[in-house]
Amino acid sequence: MSRIGVFVCHCGTNLASVVDVEKVAAAARELPGVSYAAEYKYMCSEPGQQMILDAIAEHGLKRIVIASCSPRMHETTFRKMLKKSGVNEYLLEIANIREQVSWVHTDSGVATEKAVDLVRMAVAKVAKDEPLKASSIPITKRALVVGGGIAGIQAALDIADAGHEVWLLEREPSIGGRMVMLDKTFPTLDCSACISTPKMVDMSAHPNIKLLTSCEVAAVRGYIGNFTVTIRQKAKYVNQDICTGCGNCEEKCPVKVKSDFNKGLSDRPAIYRLFPQAVPAKPVIDRAHCLKLTKDRCGLCEKVCPLGCIDYADEDREYDETFGAVVLATGYGLCDWTAMYDEYGAGRFADVIDGLAFERLVNASGPTEGHIVRPSDGAEPKTVVLVKCVGSRDPKKGKPWCSRACCMYAAKHAHQILEKIPGARVFVFYIDVRTPGKNYEEFYDQTRKDGAVYVRGRVSRIYKEGGRLICQGEDSLLGKQVRVAADLVVLETAMEPAAGARETAALFGASADANGWLQEAHPKLRPVETQAGGVFLAGTCQGPKDIPDTVAQASGAAAKAIGLLNKDEMETSPMIVAVDEAKCSGCGACVDICPFGALSLEILTAREGRWERAERFVCKVNAGLCQGCGACTVACRTGAIDLRGFRNVQILEEIDALWT
Numbered sequence: 001m002s003r004i005g006v007f008v009c010h011c012g013t014n015l016a017s018v019v020d021v022e023k024v025a026a027a028a029r030e031l032p033g034v035s036y037a038a039e040y041k042y043m044c045s046e047p048g049q050q051m052i053l054d055a056i057a058e059h060g061l062k063r064i065v066i067a068s069c070s071p072r073m074h075e076t077t078f079r080k081m082l083k084k085s086g087v088n089e090y091l092l093e094i095a096n097i098r099e100q101v102s103w104v105h106t107d108s109g110v111a112t113e114k115a116v117d118l119v120r121m122a123v124a125k126v127a128k129d130e131p132l133k134a135s136s137i138p139i140t141k142r143a144l145v146v147g148g149g150i151a152g153i154q155a156a157l158d159i160a161d162a163g164h165e166v167w168l169l170e171r172e173p174s175i176g177g178r179m180v181m182l183d184k185t186f187p188t189l190d191c192s193a194c195i196s197t198p199k200m201v202d203m204s205a206h207p208n209i210k211l212l213t214s215c216e217v218a219a220v221r222g223y224i225g226n227f228t229v230t231i232r233q234k235a236k237y238v239n240q241d242i243c244t245g246c247g248n249c250e251e252k253c254p255v256k257v258k259s260d261f262n263k264g265l266s267d268r269p270a271i272y273r274l275f276p277q278a279v280p281a282k283p284v285i286d287r288a289h290c291l292k293l294t295k296d297r298c299g300l301c302e303k304v305c306p307l308g309c310i311d312y313a314d315e316d317r318e319y320d321e322t323f324g325a326v327v328l329a330t331g332y333g334l335c336d337w338t339a340m341y342d343e344y345g346a347g348r349f350a351d352v353i354d355g356l357a358f359e360r361l362v363n364a365s366g367p368t369e370g371h372i373v374r375p376s377d378g379a380e381p382k383t384v385v386l387v388k389c390v391g392s393r394d395p396k397k398g399k400p401w402c403s404r405a406c407c408m409y410a411a412k413h414a415h416q417i418l419e420k421i422p423g424a425r426v427f428v429f430y431i432d433v434r435t436p437g438k439n440y441e442e443f444y445d446q447t448r449k450d451g452a453v454y455v456r457g458r459v460s461r462i463y464k465e466g467g468r469l470i471c472q473g474e475d476s477l478l479g480k481q482v483r484v485a486a487d488l489v490v491l492e493t494a495m496e497p498a499a500g501a502r503e504t505a506a507l508f509g510a511s512a513d514a515n516g517w518l519q520e521a522h523p524k525l526r527p528v529e530t531q532a533g534g535v536f537l538a539g540t541c542q543g544p545k546d547i548p549d550t551v552a553q554a555s556g557a558a559a560k561a562i563g564l565l566n567k568d569e570m571e572t573s574p575m576i577v578a579v580d581e582a583k584c585s586g587c588g589a590c591v592d593i594c595p596f597g598a599l600s601l602e603i604l605t606a607r608e609g610r611w612e613r614a615e616r617f618v619c620k621v622n623a624g625l626c627q628g629c630g631a632c633t634v635a636c637r638t639g640a641i642d643l644r645g646f647r648n649v650q651i652l653e654e655i656d657a658l659w660t
């Protein structure tokens, strides 16, 4: 005897204005196995839940159907309620008669008929449901943060301050990310290094934080609460334990390589620190350019090092560590405009630079000590053109998104030029001006008052004439072509996901969207979580952002990680797949299709007397990784895999009920 109870919700007028809920409840009463049916204004409310609990007690109900909104909304609410009643919380079905009925139908008759159908199907399924029990897994109380920009730094500090151990893994030789490349930051114009380097130092000195630089994630096994991460430590060739960072080696190194940190505007030696305030403040050898490592010549750094720190025999090494939670903070890169914009010279003109190069030019600790000059000849530019949305909002170039920070940093650049070069003229070519932030509009207004000329239109071409750069474009407000002869052109180029971010995220089971930004679990309601349990997102790896939004999101991700690490163990959903080993042929189709890496083939052994004999391969499920998506059940050729809670027999029963 099923003893099913059906409860139909009005959802205020949300449902009841379209669906005849009394009729649905009456129809439910006639269904086989249904012992009780009722309707109520708000089933999810306190009195609504109490009404269900009372009915369970009074009528001895064993299985429950609730006809209401989407299960995404209140399935958990009703499961929690069932726990109190003693009925197994998985003997529950939700018939979604809001999103699938009242919100999509206007004809009450049709809607009510469909609602009855959905209730009949849910009743048929709940009758076949089986009690399930959640299990629990222990949690390793240590977090891994991948990426040491301001997002990663903030997340690591927050988690560490909450008392948990954190490892921060950065692929460059220093933490800091892009923020340490910037000069001042809008809209307050505070010095970027002055606000970011103290955080970097706090981090390196924090007793709960272990800092790993020149490192990458090579592989990941495991799942929420227990990620076993293979960390690849790239050889630094300098013994970091004894090096004091005296700088002798950097001074004496004869090699000169274009500095990436200074965007090619200056050189650096082959043994180098990323920038003077680098953390850790110790050099590494760039193996691609070191004469000793490439040609077995030179060896000067070894000779001048007073402590004998140089170790040319150093090698990359890999080791495993386990973490309970992971924060991905891999940041952004700028689009390679030289490969995309032939019309802007494709990199042929030294005085056409991007925004980060300008940040280095204007920066007091940059290659020109803050003097804004033309890279080609060191002369001070008198006319500067800033071009916004280069690569951003340009579907033709494959980058439809808005990079969000550029309107403001273009205004900042205009302000810095006007402040530093008396009499300078600044033209800003723009499509729109977007300033949605506290004091942002005021900052932009002030820049225009200071003298920046905003020209609405795209620059169609940049070419050289008489030693100057001619920026040609349409002023779409005046409806005519304009040409501005500039000494320096700054392209405010699109932010794009950091190289390799998608691949790194995939190792943890997280995904990226069509544009390569890491995908949040829900754009509004779960913006810092990913679909992979225990993996959170911080900063620009999730989408373009300015620093305040980056820091806020990093703290959000840290709060989620702290919430997880505060637990000793966590419940896992029992609605995962189960394999019938007798039917499994070991073909591996399920392993290939599983998006979470939850399935593997393992050898099944058979016992012969005292001996175990390897018999054949069968599929094994990792309960921590399986998310219950069911993709494998479709791929399984022998029907050996079934999804608990959505077994084939349950689904078929539900479908059959539609025709009865």
Ligand SMILES: Cc1cc2nc3c(=O)[nH]c(=O)nc-3n(C[C@H](O)[C@H](O)[C@H](O)COP(=O)(O)OP(=O)(O)OC[C@H]3O[C@@H](n4cnc5c(N)ncnc54)[C@H](O)[C@@H]3O)c2cc1C
Binding pocket: 146, 147, 148, 149, 150, 151, 152, 169, 170, 171, 172, 175, 176, 177, 178, 179, 182, 184, 185, 186, 187, 215, 216, 217, 329, 330, 331, 332, 333, 334, 355, 356, 359, 405, 409, 412, 498, 499, 500, 501, 504, 538, 539, 540, 541, 545, 546, 547, 548, 550
């Ligand atoms: C020209 C320009 C000017 C700007 N000016 C301002 C401003 O004035 N005010 C403002 O609010 N915002 C400004 N911004 C935006 C600001 O730079 C970003 O909001 C901020 O730096 C984002 O920080 P992040 O930590 O998310 O990313 P990042 O700074 O990019 O840091 C990411 C870090 O992760 C590391 N990493 C990447 N992949 C891996 C991996 N697989 N493994 C390990 N490590 C990895 C990177 O090496 C890097 O250190 C500006 C941006 C630009 C382009």
